[in-house]
Structures are given as C-alpha cells and as structure tokens.
Amino acid sequence: MQHLVSALDAGMTLFFAGAQQGSSVDNYPEAQAVTYAQWFAYIFSLWEEQFRGRIAKFFDKQTDEAIRKSDVLVGYFGDIRLIRNDFVHNKGFCKESAATVLLDWGLVEGQPLEITTAQMISLIELFPRDELRTPPVPKPPGDTKASPGRLNAHVFEDVKELAGELGLSDNALADTVFSSWLEEW
Numbered sequence: 001m002q003h004l005v006s007a008l009d010a011g012m013t014l015f016f017a018g019a020q021q022g023s024s025v026d027n028y029p030e031a032q033a034v035t036y037a038q039w040f041a042y043i044f045s046l047w048e049e050q051f052r053g054r055i056a057k058f059f060d061k062q063t064d065e066a067i068r069k070s071d072v073l074v075g076y077f078g079d080i081r082l083i084r085n086d087f088v089h090n091k092g093f094c095k096e097s098a099a100t101v102l103l104d105w106g107l108v109e110g111q112p113l114e115i116t117t118a119q120m121i122s123l124i125e126l127f128p129r130d131e132l133r134t135p136p137v138p139k140p141p142g143d144t145k146a147s148p149g150r151l152n153a154h155v156f157e158d159v160k161e162l163a164g165e166l167g168l169s170d171n172a173l174a175d176t177v178f179s180s181w182l183e184e185w
Contacts, residue, residue, distance in 0.1 A: 028114045036115045037087035044084045047077045059135045071136040076128040079103040086113055102126060147174050 053069045060067040079100040086097045098109040103126070105119050151159075163173040 028112070033092055033113070033115075036113075036120065037092060039120075040080055040084040040087055044077065044080050047080070052077075055132065056136070063135060065138045067136055067138060070142070071139050073136065074128050074131055075102045076126060076131070083107075083113065083115075144171060147178070 052072045055072050056067050056069045059072075079097075079102050082096040082100055083103070086093060086095055090096070092113050094107045094109050094111050094113055097107045097113065100107065103119075103123075105115070107113065159173070159177075163170075168176065
C-alpha cells in the first residue's frame with residue numbers, strides 16, 4: 001500500500017472542459033508518469049505497427065512511384081518516438097526528447113520527464129491532420145540491411161566462388177540475388 005500512496009502523493013489532477021488551467025503540484029506523482037509513459041509507448045506502437053504501413057499502401061496506389069512505410073515520416077510521431085524512447089530506455093529521464101521539434105515543451109536533457117496535463121491536451125490540437133493527407137515523397141534507399149535466413153554451407157560456398165569469378169562484392173551479390181528473386185514473383 002505504501003507504494004500506491006507514494007505514487008499518488010501529489011493527489012489527482014483533474015481537468016474539466018472550459019475550466020481555467022494553470023494549477024500545479026509540488027510533487028509530480030509517479031502514477032501520472034507511468035500513465036503518460038504507457039500512453040507514449042502505446043501510441044507510437046500503433047503508429048509504427050499499424051497506421052504507417054496503411055498510409056503507405058494508400059498513397060502507393062495513387063502514385064507512379066513506390067511509396068514505402070519508411071517514406072511516411074511525420075514530425076509529430078517522430079517527437080512522440082523520442083519521448084517514448086526516453087520513458088522506455090532512459091528510465092523517464094530526458095535524453096533524446098530534448099531534440100523534439102513540434103512538441104517543444106522545454107524538456108531538458110538529464111531531467112526527469114514531467115509531462116503536464118496541459119501538454120497532453122495540446123497533443124489533440126497539434127495532431128497532424130493535414131500532414132497525414134499529403135502524399136509522402138519517396139526516399140532513396142537508406143543503409144543496407146542484413147539478409148534473412150541461413151544457407152546450406154555448400155550452396156553458400158558455390159555462390160561465393162561464382163560471385164568472386166564475376167567480381168561481385170557481397171553487397172552486390174545480395175542485391176542481385178534478391179532482385180532476381182523478386183522479378184520471378
């Protein structure tokens with residue numbers, strides 16, 4: 001019980017539509033920090049795992065150039081990612097979130113994240129409705145990625161030998177193999 005009492009030490013913050021804002025408490029309740037940390041993690045997860053790909057597919061059908069999930073970049077969700085990363089990976093201390101752009105809440109590196117109720121409500125007003133209606137611009141391929149799976153050792157040896165004879169680097173070989181496979185399907 002003492003942990004619950006400690007988590008709620010500052011009391012509850014209530015917000016009523018139309019009420020005047022501006023109240024604050026001396027102690028930032030742990031329960032509020034946990035709630036907001038969960039919100040940022042959940043919202044970023046929804047964005048990354050569900051909506052970003054859907055948006056890419058929607059715009060991909062409407063343009064001649066391929067639109068990929070990685071092309072869908074929205075600053076609002078980028079800022080949410082930075083705050084989420086600090087809650088999840090930096091124990092609620094500001095590190096990455098000091099670089100937020102749209103959510104310029106004066107977060108200070110090294111200080112605990114103490115997101116206010118007013119800041120959370122501002123997320124509604126800042127939601128990027130117009131930006132989400134704008135087709136993303138296709139980006140050139142970024143860094144290389146590791147290939148999935150493992151190969152039979154003999155097949156791998158034969159492929160490496162032939163690639164060497166053809167003067168293909170490992171990266172050129174992988175690009176050739178995967179591109180050929182995609183063309184077949």
